[in-house]
Amino acid sequence: MTLSASLHAARPGGGKPSSSGDGEAFWNRPLAALMEGLGATSRGLTSAEAEARLERFGPNDALSRPARSLWLRFLARFGNPLILILLFASALSAASGETLSFVLVVTIVLMSVVLDFVQEVRAEGAVEALRRSVALTAKVLRDGTEAVQPVDRLVPGDVVRLAAGDVVPADGRLLEAHDLFVNQALLTGEPYPVAKQAGDLAVPAPDPTAALNALFMGTSVISGTGLVLVCRTGRDTALGGLAGALAAQRPPDAFEIGIRRFGFLMLRLTVFLVLFVLVVNVLFDRPWLESLMFALALAVGLTPELLPMVVTVTLAGGARRMARRRVIVKRLAAIHDLGAMDVLCTDKTGTLTEARIRLVRHLDARGEESERVFRLAYLNSAFESGIRSPLDEAVLEHGQMDLSGWRKLDEVPFDFERRRVSVLIEGEEGRLLIVKGAPEDVIRLSSRYEAGPGSVLPLDGGAHRMLLEQFERLGEEGFRVLGIASRSVGPEHGTAHVPDESELVFAGFAVFLDPPKADAAAAIEALAASGVAVKILTGDNERVTRHVCGELGVSVLGVITGEELARMSDEALFARLPAVNLFCRVTPQQKRRVLLALKRRGHVAGFLGDGINDASALHAADVGISVDSAADVAKQAADLVLLAHDLGVVHAGILEGRRTVENVTKYILMGSSSNFGNMFSMAGAALFLPFLPMLPIQVLLNNLLYDGSELGVPLDRVDAEALARPVRWDFRLIERFMLVLGPVSSLFDFLTFAALWWLFGAGETLFQTGWFVESLATQVLVILVIRTRGAPWRSRPHGLLLGLSLGIAAFGAVLPLTPLGGLFGFVPPPPRFYLFLAAAVPAYLALVEAVKRWFYRRLAPAAGTTA
């Protein structure tokens, strides 16, 4: 993985002194001294003290930059050189007597900046609030009791309880550890489990990777439990030291690249245009100050600087609407990926099934109900301290058992490669290793079996067949099954290891029922109808999964099991992918491999999962989707978090994502074609007219009104046809669109110039007025044509969009007739002009419509949809 690789390479924070210490790393200090220095006890802080420390240390967020105040950010907006020069130039003109124009320029610029700024801040606030709503939490000791707190409220001195699947929320020292293994790949790049223990180090460790008594933010607990004293938070953590590298390393996504490329194109055109206008005006000996201001006003309207803001605002609007459909967006750009997604991989439990797992039977080897099998399963589930799966919950809920006669000595924690868990306990039967896991493996590891009370028989070929048959029959009936086995060991046996899981005595099966989800079938159909294929990736076995599919009416095209996958080359997998929609008994790494293969085939692949075993697939996917109740590591890896574990929610989210992408595209099409075209015409006009085609202040006003008319775009409706298939950004399409429609708009503008000049014999002020009214109307109304690929009258726009577009065009037309118009240098045009307008604007729109149809038919027939 590039991320961990880069972190590995960077590896700063290594010898970084702890914020709590005197230059010595916190893991090397004696615990007692460390606690004294932190003013901490093993019972945690008081709420009041924690509150005070939060003030002092700031929020526990390693990646955030210190927030700039709103005022500073607002002022920074004026740091834009174009705006500065414009203000400076208008101040110069004020000095030469044009005070009114100066006041107007400042007012308009201020209004524009405020409009943009308010939108952006609101958008960011909304996105941040959404992100917070699914933020990770930690179990913290506060006021002597355990409380659940958002991770960013942790402070040095806090005591945090951790279990398997948790992401370590800060850097700290272990106060207690039980069978604790963590994944430190974020720090070391190596995914192997590392054992951690409480206590002082015998030999000082030079860097975090060697500190076996400490845990570090961003690493995750694989198994076991721990109690951690928080020593460093936020930017002071080892992860915080990497934050810079992290941010720098994140490769830009396709969208960012597209926006940048497009922005650069616009920038070049702007520079060219502005220089052109300036040179022409200077050559023709026109007043230089006004020409400069005119050019600057043009540039302010054209600069792509605002494009990312506009996109962010639209995406944030989309994120808000998705939240109403119970999909929380953690990474804004994921909205596009969601809209573009054409394959969705999902796990089984919780998505296709209710995840209300019940233990329904406990059968011995002969298939008879057995209390002993339940007791062994119960002991295993009760004493295992690793990943507490819903299967364990189901065992523990099934009945009560007195554990007082038993003591736990050790365990071999569950992992998704081995698919079993063992506990070593001591009690009335002496020392006993109890193994619970995937039946085919537990049977394979057994050499004898219990055939009724007190009777143990060798597990020979016949018995083996009998057990497998029983297991398969249960699977075909849709039951999830775990095998239970045990082994007596001598008193010299104090610890348990993987090789001990052999020569077992097979006891029987724990049989679970997890009913299929009634509405999953409809959701899968809806996804298919929307061009998203669903593939199932599960750690469970083929029989159970087939049964679930059968109940749901999902047809199984082809199956690959984990075993086959392990033997399969990447090429073979690549070739078989299209014909397979079921992957069974796959390990976490195999889930990841399938996703990478799908991506290599050119799919935009999503993954929906909630378990620890899903985290690496979530990372690998283009769109990682998890649920609010998921394990920390899964939630952290996800781009989107569902508030309800439901494929229907995903479908709703996909449509919302596509809609958002379509609306962003509309924005860009509108801005790039008509706005660009109009500006281009102004440059032409500068060449032929003896005066400026519009006063600088009029250009600015035009721009402000245009911006206002765009406020409705994010809310706009999108045609059903556009939502029916995955959509991708297509900046080439946008560029071509601009290059075709820009000149169309310019062509029409020159016709207008001609009419104003010859038909109305317009002088400077009338020309400027007429042109202002006309250009605003065409720029603002063209959205009604280009917002759909089909006929505009068949696609109803959102009320606000329609209202703002018509309203602003009308406002522009009426403005010159009012006293306010005089302020901006307008004169009331003759009635004949309005007749001309009433003919010209519809003619323009009709022309755009014709060219648009030709464009989509000839130049971009299939663009915008995925193959």
Ligand SMILES: Nc1ncnc2c1ncn2[C@@H]1O[C@H](COP(=O)(O)OP(=O)(O)OP(=O)(O)O)[C@@H](O)[C@H]1O
């Ligand atoms: N608590 C447990 N004790 C023993 N074995 C378990 C336990 N949990 C899971 N297993 C074994 O590991 C296998 C894989 O786990 P699981 O079914 O949860 O994987 P998964 O990929 O998350 O599946 P799903 O797609 O259903 O969510 C199980 O089929 C079972 O054999």
Ligand SMILES: [Mg+2]
């Ligand atoms: Mg699962």
